[in-house]
Amino acid sequence: MVMSLRVSELQVLLGYAGRNKHGRKHELLTKALHLLKAGCSPAVQMKIKELYRRRFPIKMVSPAELALPSVHSAASSLPAGLTQLGFDGHGAPSPLLPISLLGPKHELGLPHLPAALHPVHPDVKLQRLPFYDVLDELIKPTSLASDNSQRFQETCFAFALTPQQVQQISSSMDISGTKCDFTVQVQLRFCLSETSCPQEDHFPHNLCAKVNGKACNLPGFLPPTKNGVDQKRPSRPINITSLVRLSTTVPNTVVVSWTSEIGRSYSMAVYLVKQQSSSVLLQRLRSKGIRNPDHSRALIKEKLTADPDSEIATTSLRVSLLCPLGKMRLMIPCRALTCSHLQCFDATLYIQMNEKKPTWVCPVCDKKAPYEHLIIDGLFMEILNSCMDCDEIQFKEDGTWAPMRSKKEVQEVSASYNSLEGECRPAAQEQMNHSSSSNSKKVEVIDLTLDSSSEDEEEDEPPAKMSCPSLSPTSPQVTKGVLNLHTQASPVTRTPSMPPVDTSYIPPPPPLIQDYRHYYPTPNDLSDLNFFSFLQGENQF
Numbered sequence: 001m002v003m004s005l006r007v008s009e010l011q012v013l014l015g016y017a018g019r020n021k022h023g024r025k026h027e028l029l030t031k032a033l034h035l036l037k038a039g040c041s042p043a044v045q046m047k048i049k050e051l052y053r054r055r056f057p058i059k060m061v062s063p064a065e066l067a068l069p070s071v072h073s074a075a076s077s078l079p080a081g082l083t084q085l086g087f088d089g090h091g092a093p094s095p096l097l098p099i100s101l102l103g104p105k106h107e108l109g110l111p112h113l114p115a116a117l118h119p120v121h122p123d124v125k126l127q128r129l130p131f132y133d134v135l136d137e138l139i140k141p142t143s144l145a146s147d148n149s150q151r152f153q154e155t156c157f158a159f160a161l162t163p164q165q166v167q168q169i170s171s172s173m174d175i176s177g178t179k180c181d182f183t184v185q186v187q188l189r190f191c192l193s194e195t196s197c198p199q200e201d202h203f204p205h206n207l208c209a210k211v212n213g214k215a216c217n218l219p220g221f222l223p224p225t226k227n228g229v230d231q232k233r234p235s236r237p238i239n240i241t242s243l244v245r246l247s248t249t250v251p252n253t254v255v256v257s258w259t260s261e262i263g264r265s266y267s268m269a270v271y272l273v274k275q276q277s278s279s280v281l282l283q284r285l286r287s288k289g290i291r292n293p294d295h296s297r298a299l300i301k302e303k304l305t306a307d308p309d310s311e312i313a314t315t316s317l318r319v320s321l322l323c324p325l326g327k328m329r330l331m332i333p334c335r336a337l338t339c340s341h342l343q344c345f346d347a348t349l350y351i352q353m354n355e356k357k358p359t360w361v362c363p364v365c366d367k368k369a370p371y372e373h374l375i376i377d378g379l380f381m382e383i384l385n386s387c388m389d390c391d392e393i394q395f396k397e398d399g400t401w402a403p404m405r406s407k408k409e410v411q412e413v414s415a416s417y418n419s420l421e422g423e424c425r426p427a428a429q430e431q432m433n434h435s436s437s438s439n440s441k442k443v444e445v446i447d448l449t450l451d452s453s454s455e456d457e458e459e460d461e462p463p464a465k466m467s468c469p470s471l472s473p474t475s476p477q478v479t480k481g482v483l484n485l486h487t488q489a490s491p492v493t494r495t496p497s498m499p500p501v502d503t504s505y506i507p508p509p510p511p512l513i514q515d516y517r518h519y520y521p522t523p524n525d526l527s528d529l530n531f532f533s534f535l536q537g538e539n540q541f
Contacts, residue, residue: 001048001049002029004055005052009055010029013032013048016044016047017035019031019035025213026252026253029251029253030250030251036048120142121140122143122193122195124194125195125198125199126189126191126198126200127201129237130372131277131281131358132237134271134272138271139159141268142268142269143193144190152257152260153260154255154256156253156254157255157270159254165272169244169246169272172274183275186271187239187240187273188209188211188254189268190266191269193265201236203233205258205259206257207256207257208256209254211243212253216240217238219233219234219236220233254270256268281351282347285332285351288376291376298399299342300342303317304316304396316397317342318395318404319342319343321383321387324345325345325346325353326346329384330380332348332376333347333377333381334374335374335375336370392404
């Protein structure tokens with residue numbers, strides 16, 4: 001009952017008992033527990049029950065239970081919950097047992113109270129975390145379920161550390177710069193109250209956890225997969241080592257508040273764990289041994305066995321010797337037992353990536369590949385040791401394998417093929433041009449539909465074309481649409497055949513022009529030029 005009281009109620013209780021009521025909640029709680037352990041008066045016990053009844057009005061305490069017990073039996077009749085708290089009937093603390101006490105969840109031996117809807121300690125098991133070895137269980141999985149009908153719930157827990165646990169945590173401290181890390185940690189974990197299988201970490205909605213009055217840093221929200229869907233936190237434990245009091249006399253309190261959900265209940269637990277590195281996990285994987293190569297050969301034969309009901313048969317399998325994660329050659333080929341493919345990935349890189357971001361998903365098939373299901377493939381180890389210059393192999397029906405052509409050879413073959421293709425292409429182009437030029441030659445066509453009589457031929461013969469007067473019989477024929485630059489006709493040859501012109505009708509030049517002849521002398525090479533022929537030629541066109 002004392003563990004479930006709030007700060008104001010603890011102050012009322014300590015003030016009623018004449019004790020100092022100033023301080024933080026954990027200090028007030030420690031004073032109240034020592035007051036109860038020392039054998040308080042019946043009036044103080046009655047006050048505790050009264051405050052508890054005000055705190056949880058649903059649980060009505062009968063008048064018979066409010067009867068004052070004798071002072072002699074007060075210390076020996078402590079509830080079982082306070083015995084778990086570490087106080088025995090003789091008044092001596094026994095810190096060897098961890099504290100695990102809920103205020104509203106423990107009925108504290110009152111037989112008339114109604115049974116809780118959820119068990120206090122359900123048979124819930126959390127999934128084992130590969131990078132953390134569990135040293136001790138400070139608070140075993142406990143239900144987060146309240147009896148009242150309010151939406152926002154709050155529950156208080158407490159646990160104490162033994163001297164050995166305090167020594168383990170203190171000696172594992174690693175101070176690097178301004179950051180203080182612990183190899184031995186105190187972890188707070190939440191999960192669904194499901195007993196069918198080990199549960200992964202799952203946080204309640206609107207979770208808020210405080211350890212000794214200080215809020216815990218929760219993992220950040222994952223990006224939503226769909227619009228309108230509530231954001232979800234990644235499945236990780238909460239490290240509360242920096243908030244825990246490394247003391248064997250002062251208990252640690254954990255206050256958890258969350259929003260209740262219909263049809264879904266949660267559990268919480270606190271563990272003392274030791275963190276491991278990726279090199280330790282890799283060494284443990286190697287210590288499990290290498291799987292017999294016959295297992296992989298049997299899997300190859302099974303995959304390549306022809307199905308009589310299928311029209312398509314697989315005769316070979318191509319597998320890469322490069323890791324799909326780092327695109328580097330495999331060093332320790334491994335895959336999960338739950339995977340059905342032959343392709344392996346590098347164990348070192350896979351474990352290191354999950355050390356930074358623990359997802360444990362196979363990079364080949366995107367299915368769950370937890371650490372405990374990983375195996376080292378013996379057949380791939382033999383292939384990697386015997387085939388050093390190959391990045392890809394091919395499995396055959398009988399389980400044997402053959403190396404595929406390397407990339408360098410493929411590039412050489414493709415280069416030679418391209419050069420051969422480049423040599424053949426001009427010859428083929430020349431042949432095509434030759435055939436097109438031969439096809440473009442004039443072909444004589446005979447129309448068989450016409451009558452062969454000479455009369456019809458004479459009648460149907462088209463009239464002869466009139467020759468252009470500008471062309472003399474000696475001028476070459478110019479093909480239509482072709483510019484002939486080699487043959488140039490002189491202006492005299494382009495002059496039409498016209499009768500000679502009598503120049504007697506042309507009057508003599510005016511005297512004005514004769515007067516200007518001495519101002520503008522005519523060169524000798526232009527005196528014999530016939531301008532009249534140029535004018536006639538221009539007039540023709």
